[in-house]
Amino acid sequence: MPCPLYIVDAFTSGPFTGNPAAVCILTGRESPQWMQNVAAEMNLSETAFTWHLQTNEWVLRWFTPGCEVNLCGHATLATAHVLWQRGVGRDMIDFRTRSGLLSATRKEHVIRLELPADLPVELPPHMQDSIAGLLGVQAEWIGRGGEDVLVVFKQANDVRELQPDLVLLKTLPFRGLIVTAPGDEDGVDCVSRFFAPAAGIPEDPVTGSAHCLLAVYWGQRLGRTILRGYQASTRTGIVVMELSGSRVILSGLAKTVLTGEFNG
Incomplete structure (x- = not known):
């Protein structure tokens, strides 16, 4: 049918x-x-x-x-x-x-x-070194959520210009890789991109589940419960995030x- x-x-x-x-x-x-x-x-x-x-x-x-x-x-x-x-x-x-x-x-x-909110946890130093070496860009913080690794850069341009080796990303023990940095435009709290080649997605245009982790990380860092994220893929997209207890809206x-x- x-x-x-x-x-x-x-x-x-x-x-x-x-x-x-x-x-x-x-x-x-x-x-x-x-x-x-x-x-x-x-x-x-x-x-x-x-x-x-x-x-x-x-x-x-x-x-x-x-x-x-x-x-x-x-x-x-x-x-x-x-x-x-x-x-x-x-x-x-x-x-x-x-x-x-x-x-x-x-x-x-x-x-x-x-x-459901996704809580970030810092990775052990040896795993941080491995991921940083794979990306070739110095990170401010490297952690993980339930399924994805989260890499925080100092500048939004590091996120925009990143060209990761997708074959190497498949070897990571995670569903995908989220890279993020503070926003560099008015009204944008954070910039991000998401790669999940192991799941058949080289780069996802706009990733809702990634923002369940980004909302918690940036909410804690900025002391805010409402944030606006910009995913800097080729297509781009805007996600408004609101922390509400154990949930993210x-x-x-x-x-x-x-x-x-x-x-x-």
């Missing part, structure tokens, strides 16, 4: 910006292998699969071209946008995921995601750029 398929730019700041995610609306009977095959066919950083559970509750799973992941912010935002576009629910949707229950709310065009815009059916 054909399934409705959408491609949505999430955390967009204008035309052809943000992170494209595919969203498939399913019956719930499709196998994980089928979902993985569809994600490989779409070849975007994430393809989201969702089906109705009860009332305003939906199951949500995320796949890169190479594997299923535990959390994806931009594809969650894209999925909420699509469901509201289809007239589902009112102003709140709950998703049952591998990371627990996640909530999406909307106010006018802005979508807010309530996601990410806010952003989304735009549907393609609507169709998948017939595989």
Whole structure:
């Protein structure tokens, strides 16, 4: 049976910006292998699969071209946008995921995601030396969250100009690499980029899950609970972060750029 398929730019700041995610609306009977095959066919950083559970509750799973992941912010935002576009629910949707229950709310065009906070922990010196040597840029701080390594540079240009060896990055015992530095523009608290070649994503355009870690790190460093992040990929994107206890609320815009059916 054909399934409705959408491609949505999430955390967009204008035309052809943000992170494209595919969203498939399913019956719930499709196998994980089928979902993985569809994600490989779409070849975007994430393809989201969702089906109705009860009332305003939906199951949500995320796949890169190479594997299923535990959390994806931009594809969650894209999925909420699509469901509201289809007239589902009112102003709140709950998703049952591998990371627990996640909530999406909307106010006018802005979508807010309530996601688990990711706590940064400094890495041992020998691991810091290994990662710094791999990147070839002096870092201020190197730590990790639940799945990703976090490298903090002194200047935003170090983030913008970084050209990591993606083959070597695959050897790290982490899902991905987040590099970040203080913002260098008015209204931007931090600049970041995200690389996850081991998961089939050489560089992700705008990464919601990375900002669950960035929000905690920069919130602690700056003494703030609301921050604005700029992901300096080729496409770029803006993520507003709000710390709320053990949760991080990410806010952003989304735009549907393609609507169709998948017939595989």
